[in-house]
């Protein structure tokens with residue numbers, strides 16, 4: 328809800344040049360440009376769709392149905408969008424944005440860059456431009472400026488765990504929109520875990536008929552003494568149909584966001600085992616898990632299980648056209664494999680040293696399979712432990728050492744260390760003033776100070792650091808509103824870490840821009856955590 332003082336602020340706030348993430352090069356110019364109902368958006372053939380997107384972005388608040396045309400009569404007020412091959416030095420995502428009193432010009436070598444120019448342009452307007460209904464009597468003026476901009480990193484990600492708590496498709500779309508606004512280009516969807524399986528797999532209908540639903544959920548953090556656990560008695564669940572996934576992928580694609588799906592294996596698999604008990608190491612039938620923590624119920628390493636996982640990945644690849652497929656790999660306790668005759672026989676047959684090498688064997692089978700289909704396997708840093716699969720990309724979460732080791736071995740790396748990128752951690756040292764979280768302490772300034780390239784890497788090795796991402800694990804994030812509270816404004820800080828050149832970063836300057844940006848987020852109905 329917007330109160331009257333907020334509305335005044337929304338209209339008055341000098342959005343000035345409060346762009347987040349801060350552009351690489353920005354030069355204020357004299358004068359300003361005022362958008363009116365007769366402004367024409369001109370595009371070339373390849374940026375026609377982007378012109379339409381810009382018109383759609385501007386319509387709700389302004390009420391202007393701007394024309395999108397190949398050209399405009401001389402003297403018309405124009406927003407021109409052109410793809411320009413001579414600008415290739417700006418890279419696949421770079422752009423130029425020039426605002427003069429008579430004209431706005433967007434030029435980019437590729438569509439992604441023009442899209443990011445549009446995101447910058449939106450942020451030049453007063454925050455009220457983000458309203459979903461017409462703002463009466465507003466004047467839509469933006470300052471003249473020249474911007475030349477391109478990102479520091481290729482992988483600018485946000486992660487969302489939809490397994491611990493299912494998140495509705497509409498929220499995933501909202502998160503895609505917010506990612507795009509911050510020039511983030513990866514959405515890592517954690518689709519399966521012990522507590523729920525969230526994607527329809529046609530060959531294995533029980534994964535969602537059974538695995539998408541749990542009977543209840545533990546209240547609060549699990550006490551080490553499990554006899555003290557208390558449950559809410561409320562069934563929880565949900566899943567995305569393949570049609571839902573297709574819709575999400577398409578929605579993300581036009582916003583230049585690649586969805587990276589994660590199917591966890593061999594650990595974090597109790598929901599799969601609950602659906603198909605033959606995947607487990609024991610004959611018992613298990614429920615979908617109702618508590619949090621590291622679960623001993625991992626899948627067995629037999630050939631039938633490997634076929635099952637590959638069959639699942641076949642359907643996943645058909646749905647997600649992006650290059651990266653994440654197969655988890657974290658927190659797979661080896662207790663059950665140590666006690667399992669099948670697992671021990673496999674270790675002997677394959678001449679392996681131990682259970683860690685058996686997990687690496689399992690991961691290699693997925694790596695071969697994904698590579699044969701032209702995709703790249705991504706895994707959490709535990710996949711290093713028994714030897715790294717040849718084409719694997721490593722996501723470094725237990726600090727940065729996994730990232731360093733993988734980059735030195737010539738593997739691409741995405742940095743996701745708990746110390747700087749876990750948005751499920753507390754935002755205040757005074758945890759009593761915050762909603763219950765998993766623990767930890769990750770204030771905004773710590774996120775902003777994060778440097779994704781480990782100092783230990785040589786420049787050659789550092790080229791393997793694709794970027795970083797912020798994690799939203801949802802054990803203690805029950806719904807979209809809480810997810811927004813945990814993600815914002817920390818995701819704004821991470822976006823700047825990943826986009827802006829190191830030497831252009833300044834925390835005081837960021838905070839000054841953030842004051843305006845939070846007004847935008849408020850208008851967008853984002854439940855951000857107030858500073």
Ligand code: TNX
Pocket residue numbers: 657658707724749751765800801802
């Ligand atoms: C560890 S990060 C996990 C997740 C939890 C998270 C909670 C990772 C690869 N595994 O299963 O949700 O901690 O912060």
